[in-house]
Amino acid sequence: MPPEFDSCVKRGGRVRTKKVGKDKFMHICFIDGKSFAGEVKTRKAK
Numbered sequence: 001m002p003p004e005f006d007s008c009v010k011r012g013g014r015v016r017t018k019k020v021g022k023d024k025f026m027h028i029c030f031i032d033g034k035s036f037a038g039e040v041k042t043r044k045a046k
Contacts, residue, residue, distance in 0.1 A: 001027075001038050001039055002036070002037070002038065002039070004036045005027070005029050005036045005037065005038045007036075008029035008030075008031050008036040009029055011031055012031065013029040013030055013031030013036070014029065014030045014031070015027050015028070015029050015030075016028050016029075016030065020040055023042055023043045024040050024041065024042055024043065025040070025041055025043060026038055026039065026040045026041065027039075027041075
């Protein structure tokens, strides 16, 4: 994960998951009115 995203999580930011396309998603951390994007990941098949 990007260092800004990790720092946001460590400081207690709220992490949300956003769908990106059909089988991809990304985590976004919000703290102090700013957002920090994580990596785009692929959903694992069941």
